[in-house]
Amino acid sequence: MNDEHEDLANALRTLARREPIPPAPVADLVRRGRRARRTRAVTRAAAAVTGLAAAALGVVVTLGSHPASPSGRVAAPSSANAPTSATTPSATPLDARSILLAASETAARQPATTGRYWYSKERVWSPAVRFNAIMAGTHERWDATKKGARSRFTGDTDVEFIFANPADKAKWRREGSPFIGRRTRSIDYYRQPLFVLGTHMLTISKLQRLPGEKDALAAELRRLFRQERSSYWHAKGRFTQYVWDAAESMLSGPTKPATRAALYKLLAEQPGIASLGKVKDPLGRTGVALGNTVRSGGWKEETRLIVDDDSAALLAYQVWPGKRPTLQVAYIAQGWVDHLGDRVDGG
Amino acid sequence: MSESADAADAEFVAFVEAAWGRHLATAILLTGDRDRGEELLQDCLVRLYARWRRVAATEPHAYLRRMLANGNVSRWRRSRREQPTAEPPDHADPRAAPREPYEDLSRALHALSRQQRAIVILRHFEDLTEKAVAEILGCSVGTVKSQHFRAMAQLRTALRESQEAAR
Numbered sequence A: 001m002n003d004e005h006e007d008l009a010n011a012l013r014t015l016a017r018r019e020p021i022p023p024a025p026v027a028d029l030v031r032r033g034r035r036a037r038r039t040r041a042v043t044r045a046a047a048a049v050t051g052l053a054a055a056a057l058g059v060v061v062t063l064g065s066h067p068a069s070p071s072g073r074v075a076a077p078s079s080a081n082a083p084t085s086a087t088t089p090s091a092t093p094l095d096a097r098s099i100l101l102a103a104s105e106t107a108a109r110q111p112a113t114t115g116r117y118w119y120s121k122e123r124v125w126s127p128a129v130r131f132n133a134i135m136a137g138t139h140e141r142w143d144a145t146k147k148g149a150r151s152r153f154t155g156d157t158d159v160e161f162i163f164a165n166p167a168d169k170a171k172w173r174r175e176g177s178p179f180i181g182r183r184t185r186s187i188d189y190y191r192q193p194l195f196v197l198g199t200h201m202l203t204i205s206k207l208q209r210l211p212g213e214k215d216a217l218a219a220e221l222r223r224l225f226r227q228e229r230s231s232y233w234h235a236k237g238r239f240t241q242y243v244w245d246a247a248e249s250m251l252s253g254p255t256k257p258a259t260r261a262a263l264y265k266l267l268a269e270q271p272g273i274a275s276l277g278k279v280k281d282p283l284g285r286t287g288v289a290l291g292n293t294v295r296s297g298g299w300k301e302e303t304r305l306i307v308d309d310d311s312a313a314l315l316a317y318q319v320w321p322g323k324r325p326t327l328q329v330a331y332i333a334q335g336w337v338d339h340l341g342d343r344v345d346g347g
Numbered sequence B: 001m002s003e004s005a006d007a008a009d010a011e012f013v014a015f016v017e018a019a020w021g022r023h024l025a026t027a028i029l030l031t032g033d034r035d036r037g038e039e040l041l042q043d044c045l046v047r048l049y050a051r052w053r054r055v056a057a058t059e060p061h062a063y064l065r066r067m068l069a070n071g072n073v074s075r076w077r078r079s080r081r082e083q084p085t086a087e088p089p090d091h092a093d094p095r096a097a098p099r100e101p102y103e104d105l106s107r108a109l110h111a112l113s114r115q116q117r118a119i120v121i122l123r124h125f126e127d128l129t130e131k132a133v134a135e136i137l138g139c140s141v142g143t144v145k146s147q148h149f150r151a152m153a154q155l156r157t158a159l160r161e162s163q164e165a166a167r
Helices: A002-016 A026-057 A096-108 A166-174 A204-208 A214-228 A239-252 A257-268 B003-031 B034-050 B052-056 B060-076 B103-110 B114-125 B130-137 B141-166
Strands: A117-127 A133-144 A151-163 A187-189 A195-197 A200-202 A274-280 A286-296 A299-307 A314-320 A327-337
Touching: A002 B003, A002 B103, A002 B114, A026 B003, A026 B034, A096 A257, A096 A274, A096 A286, A117 A151, A133 A166, A151 A166, A195 A239, A200 A204, A214 A239, A214 A257, A239 A257, A239 A286, A239 A299, A239 A314, A239 A327, A286 A314, B003 B034, B003 B052, B003 B060, B003 B114, B034 B052, B034 B060, B052 B060, B060 B114, B060 B130, B103 B114, B103 B141, B114 B130, B114 B141, B130 B141
Parallel strands: none
Antiparallel strands: A117 A133, A117 A327, A133 A151, A151 A187, A195 A200, A274 A286, A286 A299, A299 A314, A314 A327
């Protein structure tokens, strides 16, 4: 055991240090840390004011009562300073349950279709690996339904780096405008494309076999959730979180309309999902935002799904650990095509 | 800025300079990728700065380790779609190209669940006790023991199979 421990320790050391360790970006970390501390202070003060006001007025803050979120904290203010997403409080915002039930009805009316390839085009905003910056890039996928057929993933195009402050941008330019994101490579491959539900990997055919009735879908997701218990540890015991996480995969993937309808109904029954009102997604499209906050080991972050209330389609997915989103995915175009390289409208 | 704020910043900077290499290695192992590891560590250090006055008086290394282990789980939730890679495992001939040292270990490590991988890294790379690992991961010592046992069995099998395939 001791020999094994020592061998493994040595191997892990070699593995971790295969490449030279870069110097710590100390100044950048301190600058970002100061900003994070200011955000924490403002958020806490806002939460305290909200709590005091609610107590004084005897008001109960309920789900969907925009602009308060389920935790009672003030939701993102109308976001003149948020470059990629904006909240527009509507006069009488619907609660999350009503929005989800309406989405369920809309999804149920859509025809079931299928094809040889599931085409998807997404634009993703994620933190750059250097500077206080966000990288935006667009990629496309052609996921083959047939086992052994060729699928395609195209790496990021239209790449753009968005800097939080002019000083960082100027420094980046002085360095010759290097690529500071995570590179994705274009690739044709023959493995079956997989969609992630928890730690389960579902092929397109399995995704399409998910039940189209709410109770049956709930039973299937509970079955998958039970199997996760040992490894899906951050959400142990929280089925709501599991359904919420699965929703992004299911709504952005080639699920049947009946399954989407069942999923929306199931989400409507879950506690802790809040309506954040009408918003514009990162591409400026209007939809309704639903939010769910997860806490894990001292971390807290809200994930949002922005849904088109006309078509029940998923417009965007966002991760908000604080005042601004750190990850955003806008679903530009999705649908079935017959050939690699074909696109649906909007693609 | 006040003198006490300057002193706190200086203390934080000294901590980062001392902790960077060691914790970056852990973050790389947890995420399986240099860039992702660096991004994870940077995010954790930014959050640590915001809590520095409270944390500095306790055990900042332990606090940071906990943030890394749990932060990696948080990050994992963001990877909803499997990213296709250039490796074609279904048709690859393992003898076609020279294997990089420890490539097999890297693959075997990332075939483990996140919890198992974190346990292996914290036990064998960070050299922590089962009790310390349980505290970091917020689970029981029994869970650490059972998951560690399973992880090691899986690692041994994976490494043996890849060695046999390479012959």
